[in-house]
Amino acid sequence: MKRSRIDAYIMEREALPEVTRESLDALKLRKLNALLKREKERGGFYKTLPDYLDSLEELQTLPFTTEEDLARSAPGLLLCSQGEIRRVLSDATSGTTGTAKRVFYTEGDCENTVKLFMAGLGELIFPGSVTMICFPFSGPYGLGDLIAEAVSRLGAKPLRLGAGLTYGEYADVMEREKPDTFVGMPVQLLSLLRVCGRGSLRRALVSGDACPDSVIRGCEAILGSALFPHYGSREMALGGAISCPAHEGMHLREEQVIAEIVGENGAVLPDGEEGELVITTIGMEAMPLIRYRTGDYTRILPTPCPCGSAVQRLDTITRKTQGESAPKLDEILFADGHIVDCRYEIGAEGLGITALTSGEPDKAGLLPQLRDAFPDLPILLSDRPARAGDCALYAGKRTFTETGC
Numbered sequence: 001m002k003r004s005r006i007d008a009y010i011m012e013r014e015a016l017p018e019v020t021r022e023s024l025d026a027l028k029l030r031k032l033n034a035l036l037k038r039e040k041e042r043g044g045f046y047k048t049l050p051d052y053l054d055s056l057e058e059l060q061t062l063p064f065t066t067e068e069d070l071a072r073s074a075p076g077l078l079l080c081s082q083g084e085i086r087r088v089l090s091d092a093t094s095g096t097t098g099t100a101k102r103v104f105y106t107e108g109d110c111e112n113t114v115k116l117f118m119a120g121l122g123e124l125i126f127p128g129s130v131t132m133i134c135f136p137f138s139g140p141y142g143l144g145d146l147i148a149e150a151v152s153r154l155g156a157k158p159l160r161l162g163a164g165l166t167y168g169e170y171a172d173v174m175e176r177e178k179p180d181t182f183v184g185m186p187v188q189l190l191s192l193l194r195v196c197g198r199g200s201l202r203r204a205l206v207s208g209d210a211c212p213d214s215v216i217r218g219c220e221a222i223l224g225s226a227l228f229p230h231y232g233s234r235e236m237a238l239g240g241a242i243s244c245p246a247h248e249g250m251h252l253r254e255e256q257v258i259a260e261i262v263g264e265n266g267a268v269l270p271d272g273e274e275g276e277l278v279i280t281t282i283g284m285e286a287m288p289l290i291r292y293r294t295g296d297y298t299r300i301l302p303t304p305c306p307c308g309s310a311v312q313r314l315d316t317i318t319r320k321t322q323g324e325s326a327p328k329l330d331e332i333l334f335a336d337g338h339i340v341d342c343r344y345e346i347g348a349e350g351l352g353i354t355a356l357t358s359g360e361p362d363k364a365g366l367l368p369q370l371r372d373a374f375p376d377l378p379i380l381l382s383d384r385p386a387r388a389g390d391c392a393l394y395a396g397k398r399t400f401t402e403t404g405c
Contacts, residue, residue, distance in 0.1 A: 004244030004309040006251045009119035013112075014255050021310050028258050029056050031282040035290070038079055045069070045076035046290055059258065059280065060268050065292040070101040070235075080106055080286050087141035089234045103234040104286040110141045112283065113239045116253055117150035120242030124203040124228055125181050127155030132173070132201075134184030134192075135208065136395075137162050143238050147183055156181075163188065163395055168388030171196040186211040186219065186227075188392055190334060191341045193222040194358050195386050205230055205243075209397045210318060210327035214335040231317050235292055237284060241314045246306040249313030256283025259312065260291070261300055272302035277314070295319055325374070326398040329353070332369045336361045340386045343393040345401045350378030356386040356393065 007019045016023055033053060039046040049062055070077065087105040125131055131151045137144035137160055148158040159177055161170070163184065170192055173179070182189055182204040189204050204223060207230040219227055228243040231250050236257060241250035252259055258280040261269045269275045277294045281287075301313040318327065326344060333339045338359040345352040351374055355361065361383060370379045 001307050002245050003307050004242075004246075004251050004305065004311065005119040005122050006116075006242055006244070006253075006311050007309050009115060010255045010311070013115065019310055024254055024310065025056060027255060028282060029053070031255075032056070032059065032258065032280065035280075035282050035288055039288075039290075042079055044078070045073050049290065056258070059291065060260070062291050064266070064278065065289050067101050067293075067295070070103065070289075070292075074102050074104070074287075077287050077289070078104060079288060080104075085286060086110060101234075105141065105237055106285040107141075108285045109237045110146060112256065113237045114146050114150050114153070116239040116242065117147055118153055120228070120230055120239075121147075121150050121183070121205065122154055123243065123245060124205060125151060125154050125156045129154075129156035129181055130159065130177055130179040131156055131181040131183055132159050132161055132170075132179045134161050134163055134182065134188055136164075146238065151183075164391060166389050166391050167192070167195045167386060171388070174199040174201070181205070185209045185396075186215045186229075187330060187334070187341065187394070187398060190215050190218045191356075191386075191392060193219060194337070194340045198222050198224075204228065207232060210330070211316070212327050212331040212334065214331050214333075218334055218337065229316075231296075231314060233294060233296070235279065235289055235294065236281060240279075244305065244307045244309065248306060249301045249315055251305070251309060251311040251313050252300075253283075254311050257281055259300060259314070261298070262293075269299075270302075271300045274299040274315075277317075326400060328373060329370070330398065332373060333366065336366060338362075341390075341393045343401070344399075346377075347402070350380055352380045353382070354393070355381065355383040356390060357383050358386055 010019050014027055036049060037051045039049060040051040084106045085104050086107045088102055090100045090102045133144055133147050135144045148160055151158040159179060174196055178200040180200055180202050182201055185208045186206040189206055203225055205228040211229055216227055226247045229250060231241040232239045239253060241252045243250050260278040261275040262278050263269050263275045274297060277296045277298050279292050279294060281289050297318045299315045301315055305313055329344055333342050338357050338361040340356040340358050343354045363381060
Protein backbone atom coordinates (compact mmCIF):
# COMPACT_ATOMS: atom_id res chain seq x y z
CA MET A 1 0.00 0.00 0.00
CA LYS A 2 1.17 3.49 -0.82
CA ARG A 3 2.40 5.41 2.24
CA SER A 4 0.58 8.57 3.29
CA ARG A 5 1.75 11.70 1.47
CA ILE A 6 2.05 13.42 4.82
CA ASP A 7 5.44 11.72 5.28
CA ALA A 8 6.89 13.40 2.19
CA TYR A 9 5.29 16.70 3.25
CA ILE A 10 6.93 16.56 6.70
CA MET A 11 10.30 15.42 5.32
CA GLU A 12 10.40 18.31 2.85
CA ARG A 13 9.17 20.91 5.32
CA GLU A 14 11.48 19.87 8.17
CA ALA A 15 14.47 18.57 6.14
CA LEU A 16 14.17 15.12 7.73
CA PRO A 17 15.77 12.10 5.99
CA GLU A 18 12.88 9.91 7.20
CA VAL A 19 9.81 10.11 9.39
CA THR A 20 9.98 7.89 12.47
CA ARG A 21 8.47 8.15 15.94
CA GLU A 22 11.89 9.08 17.29
CA SER A 23 12.49 11.82 14.70
CA LEU A 24 8.98 13.24 15.16
CA ASP A 25 9.21 13.34 18.94
CA ALA A 26 12.64 14.99 18.82
CA LEU A 27 11.33 17.54 16.31
CA LYS A 28 8.29 18.33 18.45
CA LEU A 29 10.34 18.82 21.61
CA ARG A 30 12.79 21.10 19.81
CA LYS A 31 9.99 23.21 18.33
CA LEU A 32 8.11 23.27 21.64
CA ASN A 33 11.15 24.64 23.45
CA ALA A 34 11.72 27.22 20.71
CA LEU A 35 8.10 28.32 21.15
CA LEU A 36 8.40 28.54 24.94
CA LYS A 37 11.52 30.67 24.55
CA ARG A 38 9.70 33.04 22.15
CA GLU A 39 6.77 33.27 24.55
CA LYS A 40 9.02 34.13 27.49
CA GLU A 41 10.80 36.82 25.45
CA ARG A 42 7.46 38.20 24.23
CA GLY A 43 6.14 38.60 27.78
CA GLY A 44 2.55 38.08 26.69
CA PHE A 45 -0.17 35.63 27.70
CA TYR A 46 2.22 32.72 28.30
CA LYS A 47 4.96 34.72 30.07
CA THR A 48 4.66 32.70 33.31
CA LEU A 49 5.42 29.38 31.58
CA PRO A 50 8.91 27.87 31.70
CA ASP A 51 11.15 28.59 28.73
CA TYR A 52 12.45 25.01 28.49
CA LEU A 53 11.18 21.46 29.05
CA ASP A 54 13.30 18.34 29.26
CA SER A 55 10.66 16.06 27.68
CA LEU A 56 7.34 16.10 25.87
CA GLU A 57 5.77 14.49 28.95
CA GLU A 58 6.48 17.66 30.93
CA LEU A 59 4.00 19.48 28.69
CA GLN A 60 1.29 17.82 30.81
CA THR A 61 2.31 19.99 33.77
CA LEU A 62 1.41 23.26 32.00
CA PRO A 63 -2.05 24.86 32.33
CA PHE A 64 -4.73 24.62 29.67
CA THR A 65 -5.74 27.42 27.29
CA THR A 66 -9.49 27.83 26.73
CA GLU A 67 -11.87 29.45 24.26
CA GLU A 68 -12.46 32.16 26.87
CA ASP A 69 -8.73 32.91 26.89
CA LEU A 70 -8.80 33.39 23.09
CA ALA A 71 -11.78 35.72 23.41
CA ARG A 72 -10.29 37.82 26.22
CA SER A 73 -6.58 37.79 25.48
CA ALA A 74 -6.03 37.83 21.70
CA PRO A 75 -3.41 40.67 21.74
CA GLY A 76 -1.38 38.88 24.41
CA LEU A 77 -1.44 35.66 22.38
CA LEU A 78 0.01 37.23 19.21
CA LEU A 79 3.67 36.53 18.47
CA CYS A 80 3.96 38.79 15.43
CA SER A 81 3.20 42.37 14.47
CA GLN A 82 -0.24 43.40 13.24
CA GLY A 83 1.34 44.18 9.87
CA GLU A 84 2.16 40.51 9.35
CA ILE A 85 -1.46 39.37 9.83
CA ARG A 86 -3.14 38.25 6.61
CA ARG A 87 -6.31 36.67 7.95
CA VAL A 88 -8.46 36.91 11.07
CA LEU A 89 -11.15 34.33 11.74
CA SER A 90 -13.82 35.04 14.33
CA ASP A 91 -16.72 33.04 15.70
CA ALA A 92 -18.81 36.22 15.92
CA THR A 93 -22.34 35.98 14.51
CA SER A 94 -25.38 38.20 14.57
CA GLY A 95 -26.35 36.54 17.86
CA THR A 96 -22.95 36.71 19.54
CA THR A 97 -22.91 38.37 22.95
CA GLY A 98 -19.70 39.42 24.66
CA THR A 99 -16.25 39.15 23.14
CA ALA A 100 -15.92 36.75 20.21
CA LYS A 101 -13.03 34.33 19.81
CA ARG A 102 -10.52 35.46 17.16
CA VAL A 103 -7.65 33.54 15.57
CA PHE A 104 -4.92 35.24 13.50
CA TYR A 105 -2.79 33.90 10.62
CA THR A 106 0.30 35.16 8.85
CA GLU A 107 0.97 34.51 5.18
CA GLY A 108 3.37 31.77 6.32
CA ASP A 109 0.61 30.09 8.36
CA CYS A 110 -1.63 30.07 5.28
CA GLU A 111 1.16 28.78 3.02
CA ASN A 112 1.83 25.89 5.40
CA THR A 113 -1.86 25.01 5.34
CA VAL A 114 -1.91 25.03 1.52
CA LYS A 115 0.98 22.55 1.53
CA LEU A 116 -0.81 20.33 4.05
CA PHE A 117 -3.94 20.48 1.87
CA MET A 118 -1.81 19.44 -1.11
CA ALA A 119 -0.64 16.38 0.83
CA GLY A 120 -4.22 15.43 1.70
CA LEU A 121 -5.82 16.31 -1.63
CA GLY A 122 -3.00 14.60 -3.49
CA GLU A 123 -4.37 11.25 -2.32
CA LEU A 124 -7.43 11.67 -4.53
CA ILE A 125 -6.75 14.56 -6.96
CA PHE A 126 -4.49 14.19 -9.98
CA PRO A 127 -3.25 16.46 -12.79
CA GLY A 128 -6.17 17.09 -15.11
CA SER A 129 -8.80 16.37 -12.44
CA VAL A 130 -11.76 18.70 -12.00
CA THR A 131 -12.71 19.37 -8.36
CA MET A 132 -15.94 20.78 -6.94
CA ILE A 133 -15.06 22.95 -3.92
CA CYS A 134 -18.25 23.35 -1.91
CA PHE A 135 -16.84 25.07 1.16
CA PRO A 136 -17.55 28.79 1.60
CA PHE A 137 -15.37 31.32 -0.22
CA SER A 138 -14.96 34.13 2.29
CA GLY A 139 -12.15 36.13 0.70
CA PRO A 140 -8.36 35.94 0.44
CA TYR A 141 -6.74 33.33 2.70
CA GLY A 142 -10.14 31.88 3.58
CA LEU A 143 -10.81 28.13 3.55
CA GLY A 144 -12.23 28.00 0.02
CA ASP A 145 -9.33 29.98 -1.43
CA LEU A 146 -6.69 27.87 0.35
CA ILE A 147 -8.25 24.65 -0.97
CA ALA A 148 -8.51 26.09 -4.49
CA GLU A 149 -4.84 27.08 -4.38
CA ALA A 150 -3.85 23.57 -3.31
CA VAL A 151 -5.97 22.02 -6.09
CA SER A 152 -4.38 24.31 -8.69
CA ARG A 153 -0.85 23.49 -7.52
CA LEU A 154 -1.65 19.80 -7.97
CA GLY A 155 -2.37 20.48 -11.64
CA ALA A 156 -6.13 20.09 -11.26
CA LYS A 157 -8.99 22.49 -12.00
CA PRO A 158 -10.81 23.97 -8.99
CA LEU A 159 -14.49 24.81 -9.37
CA ARG A 160 -15.10 27.60 -6.85
CA LEU A 161 -18.73 26.80 -6.11
CA GLY A 162 -19.16 27.49 -2.40
CA ALA A 163 -21.92 26.08 -0.20
CA GLY A 164 -24.89 28.21 -1.28
CA LEU A 165 -25.92 26.95 -4.72
CA THR A 166 -29.22 25.24 -5.38
CA TYR A 167 -29.39 21.58 -6.37
CA GLY A 168 -30.30 22.69 -9.87
CA GLU A 169 -27.24 24.94 -10.08
CA TYR A 170 -24.96 22.15 -8.82
CA ALA A 171 -26.50 19.77 -11.37
CA ASP A 172 -25.82 22.25 -14.18
CA VAL A 173 -22.18 22.54 -13.11
CA MET A 174 -21.82 18.76 -12.92
CA GLU A 175 -23.25 18.35 -16.40
CA ARG A 176 -21.14 21.14 -17.90
CA GLU A 177 -17.79 20.66 -16.12
CA LYS A 178 -17.79 16.88 -15.49
CA PRO A 179 -16.03 17.06 -12.08
CA ASP A 180 -14.49 13.84 -10.79
CA THR A 181 -13.82 15.00 -7.21
CA PHE A 182 -15.89 16.67 -4.48
CA VAL A 183 -14.54 18.66 -1.50
CA GLY A 184 -17.07 19.80 1.10
CA MET A 185 -19.15 18.77 4.10
CA PRO A 186 -20.45 15.19 4.45
CA VAL A 187 -24.24 15.71 4.51
CA GLN A 188 -23.86 18.25 1.71
CA LEU A 189 -22.23 15.52 -0.40
CA LEU A 190 -24.89 12.92 0.40
CA SER A 191 -27.69 15.38 -0.41
CA LEU A 192 -26.03 16.26 -3.71
CA LEU A 193 -25.63 12.61 -4.67
CA ARG A 194 -29.21 11.72 -3.79
CA VAL A 195 -30.69 14.65 -5.71
CA CYS A 196 -28.31 15.01 -8.68
CA GLY A 197 -26.86 11.52 -8.90
CA ARG A 198 -23.18 10.63 -9.06
CA GLY A 199 -22.64 11.87 -12.60
CA SER A 200 -18.90 12.02 -13.23
CA LEU A 201 -17.98 12.15 -9.51
CA ARG A 202 -15.73 9.33 -8.37
CA ARG A 203 -13.96 10.52 -5.21
CA ALA A 204 -14.68 12.86 -2.29
CA LEU A 205 -12.96 14.59 0.61
CA VAL A 206 -15.27 15.55 3.47
CA SER A 207 -14.61 17.79 6.46
CA GLY A 208 -16.10 20.64 8.46
CA ASP A 209 -18.76 18.71 10.39
CA ALA A 210 -19.56 15.41 12.07
CA CYS A 211 -19.81 12.47 9.67
CA PRO A 212 -22.19 9.78 11.03
CA ASP A 213 -21.78 6.22 9.78
CA SER A 214 -25.07 6.29 7.86
CA VAL A 215 -23.86 9.36 5.94
CA ILE A 216 -20.51 7.70 5.15
CA ARG A 217 -22.22 4.50 4.00
CA GLY A 218 -24.72 6.43 1.89
CA CYS A 219 -22.03 8.47 0.13
CA GLU A 220 -19.72 5.53 -0.47
CA ALA A 221 -22.53 3.35 -1.83
CA ILE A 222 -23.33 5.93 -4.52
CA LEU A 223 -19.74 6.98 -5.28
CA GLY A 224 -18.39 3.45 -5.34
CA SER A 225 -15.27 4.56 -3.43
CA ALA A 226 -14.16 5.25 0.14
CA LEU A 227 -14.39 8.81 1.45
CA PHE A 228 -11.33 10.78 2.57
CA PRO A 229 -12.33 12.47 5.86
CA HIS A 230 -10.16 15.39 7.01
CA TYR A 231 -10.12 17.34 10.26
CA GLY A 232 -9.30 20.98 10.80
CA SER A 233 -10.06 23.92 13.06
CA ARG A 234 -9.45 27.67 13.22
CA GLU A 235 -6.85 27.12 15.92
CA MET A 236 -4.84 24.82 13.60
CA ALA A 237 -4.98 27.34 10.72
CA LEU A 238 -7.84 25.30 9.18
CA GLY A 239 -5.87 22.10 8.58
CA GLY A 240 -5.28 19.45 11.22
CA ALA A 241 -5.33 15.85 10.02
CA ILE A 242 -5.62 14.08 6.65
CA SER A 243 -6.64 10.63 5.41
CA CYS A 244 -4.35 8.22 3.60
CA PRO A 245 -5.07 5.29 1.23
CA ALA A 246 -5.57 2.94 4.21
CA HIS A 247 -8.72 4.87 5.26
CA GLU A 248 -8.04 4.04 8.92
CA GLY A 249 -7.98 7.33 10.79
CA MET A 250 -6.53 10.73 9.92
CA HIS A 251 -2.79 11.47 10.10
CA LEU A 252 -2.13 14.45 12.36
CA ARG A 253 -0.25 17.55 11.26
CA GLU A 254 2.34 16.37 13.77
CA GLU A 255 5.24 18.59 12.73
CA GLN A 256 3.12 21.60 13.70
CA VAL A 257 0.72 20.24 16.31
CA ILE A 258 1.28 18.30 19.52
CA ALA A 259 -1.90 16.41 20.38
CA GLU A 260 -2.98 15.19 23.81
CA ILE A 261 -6.18 13.39 24.76
CA VAL A 262 -7.47 14.28 28.23
CA GLY A 263 -10.21 12.84 30.39
CA GLU A 264 -12.89 14.67 32.34
CA ASN A 265 -10.43 15.41 35.16
CA GLY A 266 -7.88 16.90 32.74
CA ALA A 267 -5.42 14.01 33.04
CA VAL A 268 -3.78 12.80 29.82
CA LEU A 269 -5.15 9.48 28.58
CA PRO A 270 -3.12 6.74 26.86
CA ASP A 271 -3.39 6.17 23.12
CA GLY A 272 -6.57 4.29 22.25
CA GLU A 273 -8.76 5.96 24.90
CA GLU A 274 -11.26 8.62 23.90
CA GLY A 275 -11.32 12.06 25.45
CA GLU A 276 -11.03 15.75 24.64
CA LEU A 277 -8.43 16.76 22.07
CA VAL A 278 -5.91 19.27 23.44
CA ILE A 279 -3.47 20.89 20.99
CA THR A 280 -0.21 22.79 21.20
CA THR A 281 0.40 24.50 17.86
CA ILE A 282 4.19 24.56 17.74
CA GLY A 283 4.35 25.52 14.05
CA MET A 284 2.00 28.52 13.90
CA GLU A 285 3.58 31.94 13.39
CA ALA A 286 0.89 34.43 14.38
CA MET A 287 -0.93 32.84 17.31
CA PRO A 288 0.57 29.59 18.60
CA LEU A 289 -1.46 28.04 21.41
CA ILE A 290 -0.25 25.92 24.29
CA ARG A 291 -2.50 23.12 25.57
CA TYR A 292 -5.65 24.52 23.98
CA ARG A 293 -8.85 22.60 24.82
CA THR A 294 -10.62 22.19 21.49
CA GLY A 295 -13.97 20.85 22.71
CA ASP A 296 -13.57 18.07 20.13
CA TYR A 297 -13.51 14.44 21.25
CA THR A 298 -11.51 11.65 19.68
CA ARG A 299 -8.66 9.22 20.37
CA ILE A 300 -5.16 8.69 19.06
CA LEU A 301 -5.17 5.32 17.32
CA PRO A 302 -2.73 3.03 19.16
CA THR A 303 -1.61 0.70 16.36
CA PRO A 304 0.62 1.42 13.32
CA CYS A 305 -1.15 2.58 10.17
CA PRO A 306 -1.36 -0.07 7.42
CA CYS A 307 0.14 2.50 5.03
CA GLY A 308 3.42 2.33 6.96
CA SER A 309 3.51 5.94 8.17
CA ALA A 310 4.63 6.57 11.74
CA VAL A 311 2.63 9.82 11.95
CA GLN A 312 -0.06 9.74 14.64
CA ARG A 313 -3.67 9.22 13.56
CA LEU A 314 -6.85 10.65 15.02
CA ASP A 315 -10.06 8.63 15.02
CA THR A 316 -13.49 10.04 14.16
CA ILE A 317 -14.10 13.48 15.70
CA THR A 318 -17.19 14.39 17.71
CA ARG A 319 -18.04 17.61 19.53
CA LYS A 320 -19.73 17.55 22.94
CA THR A 321 -21.89 20.65 22.77
CA GLN A 322 -25.60 21.39 22.85
CA GLY A 323 -25.61 20.50 19.15
CA GLU A 324 -24.29 16.98 19.74
CA SER A 325 -27.72 15.48 19.07
CA ALA A 326 -27.72 16.64 15.44
CA PRO A 327 -25.32 13.83 14.38
CA LYS A 328 -27.48 11.40 16.38
CA LEU A 329 -30.50 12.46 14.34
CA ASP A 330 -28.48 12.37 11.13
CA GLU A 331 -27.45 8.79 11.90
CA ILE A 332 -31.08 7.69 12.10
CA LEU A 333 -32.60 9.73 9.29
CA PHE A 334 -29.96 9.39 6.57
CA ALA A 335 -30.02 5.61 6.94
CA ASP A 336 -33.23 5.96 4.92
CA GLY A 337 -32.07 6.27 1.33
CA HIS A 338 -34.92 8.64 0.45
CA ILE A 339 -33.91 11.38 2.92
CA VAL A 340 -32.02 14.16 1.14
CA ASP A 341 -31.59 16.74 3.91
CA CYS A 342 -33.06 17.57 7.33
CA ARG A 343 -33.36 20.59 9.60
CA TYR A 344 -33.93 20.39 13.37
CA GLU A 345 -35.81 22.87 15.57
CA ILE A 346 -36.55 22.73 19.29
CA GLY A 347 -39.63 24.62 20.42
CA ALA A 348 -42.47 24.56 22.91
CA GLU A 349 -44.18 21.81 20.89
CA GLY A 350 -41.16 19.52 20.84
CA LEU A 351 -38.53 18.52 18.29
CA GLY A 352 -39.49 19.61 14.80
CA ILE A 353 -37.79 17.83 11.89
CA THR A 354 -38.15 19.16 8.37
CA ALA A 355 -36.95 16.73 5.72
CA LEU A 356 -36.36 17.04 2.00
CA THR A 357 -36.87 13.76 0.22
CA SER A 358 -36.31 11.90 -3.02
CA GLY A 359 -38.98 9.25 -3.09
CA GLU A 360 -41.01 8.07 -0.12
CA PRO A 361 -39.15 7.76 3.21
CA ASP A 362 -40.18 5.05 5.66
CA LYS A 363 -41.73 7.34 8.26
CA ALA A 364 -43.42 4.40 9.98
CA GLY A 365 -39.98 2.93 10.59
CA LEU A 366 -38.21 6.21 11.36
CA LEU A 367 -40.58 7.62 13.98
CA PRO A 368 -40.14 4.78 16.54
CA GLN A 369 -36.34 5.12 16.27
CA LEU A 370 -36.55 8.87 16.77
CA ARG A 371 -38.85 8.50 19.78
CA ASP A 372 -36.54 5.91 21.32
CA ALA A 373 -33.56 8.23 20.83
CA PHE A 374 -35.38 11.29 22.23
CA PRO A 375 -37.99 9.87 24.65
CA ASP A 376 -38.54 13.18 26.45
CA LEU A 377 -39.43 15.17 23.34
CA PRO A 378 -42.54 15.02 21.15
CA ILE A 379 -41.34 14.37 17.56
CA LEU A 380 -42.87 16.38 14.72
CA LEU A 381 -41.64 15.04 11.36
CA SER A 382 -42.67 16.79 8.15
CA ASP A 383 -41.32 16.17 4.68
CA ARG A 384 -41.61 17.28 1.08
CA PRO A 385 -39.83 16.39 -2.17
CA ALA A 386 -36.54 18.19 -2.83
CA ARG A 387 -36.74 20.64 -5.73
CA ALA A 388 -34.14 21.99 -8.13
CA GLY A 389 -34.44 25.40 -6.46
CA ASP A 390 -33.69 24.10 -2.96
CA CYS A 391 -30.40 24.80 -1.17
CA ALA A 392 -28.84 22.84 1.67
CA LEU A 393 -30.84 23.31 4.87
CA TYR A 394 -27.65 24.16 6.79
CA ALA A 395 -24.98 26.46 5.38
CA GLY A 396 -22.44 25.26 7.97
CA LYS A 397 -22.29 22.82 10.87
CA ARG A 398 -25.52 20.98 11.59
CA THR A 399 -27.14 21.75 14.95
CA PHE A 400 -30.48 22.41 16.62
CA THR A 401 -32.28 25.72 16.13
CA GLU A 402 -34.29 27.00 19.09
CA THR A 403 -37.62 28.57 18.18
CA GLY A 404 -40.08 30.58 20.17
CA CYS A 405 -43.05 28.51 19.13
